[in-house]
Amino acid sequence: MALPRISSAHQDDRAAGVLLAAACGDALGVPYEFRARLTQNQTPQMIGGGLGPYAPGEYSDDTQMAVCIALALVDTQAVAIQDHHILNEIADSFLTWRTMGASDIGAQTSTVLDAVQQDAATPWVASAMLRQARDLWKSGRHAAGNGSLMRTGPVALYDLHDAEDTADAARLVSELTHADPLAGDACVIWCEAIRHAVLHATFDGVRAGVALLPTDRQNQWHTWLDEAETQEPHTFPNNGYVVTALQAAWSAITRTPVPANNPAKGVFAADHLRLALEAAVRAGHDTDTVAAITGALLGARWGASAVPWHWQRIVHGWPEITARDLIGLGVRISHQNLPDRQGWPVADRHPRNTEALTPYQVAHPHDDGVILGNLPLADLDPADLGVDAVVSLCRVGTADFAHIPARDHLQIWLIDRPRANAHGHYTLDQAARAVHGLRQEGKRVLLHCAAGRSRTPTAAARYSGLLGIDAATAMTDVCQALAPNRPCVNFELERFVFDLAGAPQPVFSERVWNSRTALNPWSAKE
Structure with a gap:
């Protein structure tokens, strides 16, 4: 049975x-x-x-x-x-x-x-x-x-x-x-x-x-x-x-x-x-x-x-x-064809984070051809979104971003919980390299997760690293760019950014972005 x-x-x-x-x-x-x-x-x-x-x-x-x-x-x-x-x-x-x-x-x-x-x-x-x-x-x-x-x-x-x-x-x-x-x-x-x-x-x-x-x-x-x-x-x-x-x-x-x-x-x-x-x-x-x-x-x-x-x-x-x-x-x-409680992987529209229901987007501080945002951007008219490719760091519905060709919508298996990623460093690096590869083809890329607060800034910072920006500067600049969206970075993912750069992780999160203390970074519901 x-x-x-x-x-x-x-x-x-x-x-x-x-x-x-x-x-x-x-x-x-x-x-x-x-x-x-x-x-x-x-x-x-x-x-x-x-x-x-x-x-x-x-x-x-x-x-x-x-x-x-x-x-x-x-x-x-x-x-x-x-x-x-x-x-x-x-x-x-x-x-x-x-x-x-x-x-x-x-x-x-x-x-x-x-x-x-x-x-x-x-x-x-x-x-x-x-x-x-x-x-x-x-x-x-x-x-x-x-x-x-x-x-x-x-x-x-x-x-x-x-x-x-x-x-x-x-x-x-x-x-x-x-x-x-x-x-x-x-x-x-x-x-x-x-x-x-x-x-x-x-x-x-x-x-x-x-x-x-x-x-x-x-x-x-x-x-x-x-x-x-x-x-x-x-x-x-x-x-x-x-x-x-x-x-x-x-x-x-x-x-x-x-x-x-x-x-x-x-x-x-x-x-x-x-x-x-x-x-x-x-x-x-x-x-x-x-x-x-x-x-x-x-x-x-x-x-x-x-x-x-x-x-x-x-x-x-x-x-x-x-x-x-x-x-x-x-x-x-x-799973014997039983979707999870959010309807994944068969639901047309993946439920939006209740703390991030409003579409949010901002240009990447080191490459304005990369847009940082959240899942509700899938609800916008494609003309208003204005991107050629999407890199999703969270689960999405089968109809979310449906106007993007399948080969230009990359979905990276990255989870915003400590120890939930079997290959955290590799997966975060792959997310950044996907953005980099799409940009080399001249595409305007949306990089997003559910709320745009944790996975998005860390993948964006790793992408900055591929552009030659040091990890501390990358994390600081990305968090400041996302300031109105109240970034709440999972510190394990942040550590991956520094590990990939071969740099020690400084204790600077609260100093750089005080609002991180408003949410528990280990329980952010992305």
Whole structure:
């Protein structure tokens, strides 16, 4: 029985990261699929092309099929994926994708789906698909491809508190197209790894997943995992096979060192997500699939807040899905499609801070092309707002700033509570770099949070740092510019500004802005 929701902001962040990081890995690997393997000195980029050809940042069938599963899971009231209603929804979604959205498709998946196309939208479509996949495997044809492992991430999120139920569901959804037990085994292992990572922020679930397999296959899987941990990803070249695909992904994760945090030098532990995804692409051959598999687990471990802003900006794909949608789907699945008390992530209009209902905006003191403000600015006429891009540091509604193109509305996972940010330095730095990147393109940028009092000034000060302004001057000037809006800075976020600059944090907040004492900085309701 699935529990209705998970508990912490960190866990929400990690659930949100599963589909997002998988899609980013997919889009990162697309240009290099079945081409000459990249060397260690070459950095993969989301440049598009590939077998599609794909647009820059566009993901392929790996994420398309994962989205099919995700959409089915948020469109049902059933308590278990094993319920035939959910299985039918997933199977029917696959068939819809096959005829309307498939930009690429694996041979094994194509064989199964094409054979049951006439059963689309019938009460027995899942049974027909399971039967066809089983017949294919029993025929002796190759049936252990990586096509079910690449899409399995959403399954892991549906019942985060029950390992055995998740394992059963992982195998069953795999068997819709891949009936070979090895494909099911791989999905069980990876789903347990993702489930465990979302709950506990470790990679320990990979080995725990092996314990959920039939006893007679556990030793072999431990051996395969041992090989992955001692060899580089490219030493598993036949990664169209599910075992070597998993080995290449696990190798990319385990053999990529986790950086030691050094914010002043721009080095963050969260960079492990990016570095390991790049290593997965360098494995070569089926690059998008290996990187998508890798990304699902990396996202579960490090969260959406660890995904680089420039990847989030351009990742997209069928059916008109963006980074924001991928984040929302991950959270909705893990919460059994129940929004939080404010309606996030599905509400059209996010509730405004009751202490900041009036739109407020002021020019950044060091760059008048950056506007600092609050969420009520979303209520203004676009002509009155006068910006080309928005960087949101708080939750927003699906229709807030709807006139801004999706690629120019960046939403950074930054929380205005102490210890609530899994990667506070990294996330604050990413917010500033998003503003900087948009400004380099000549865009006029709105930087805002809910009230414009805490996250906004700290991100603005970090942006000043990127312009060469020292941290103390930046914080002082930004707070003075925001004076009429009564800035009430979270002192942990303020410390991040100084840490990123490699400077000691002075005790100057009350001296610089006396009104900070009017509000408790640890309970500001942004």
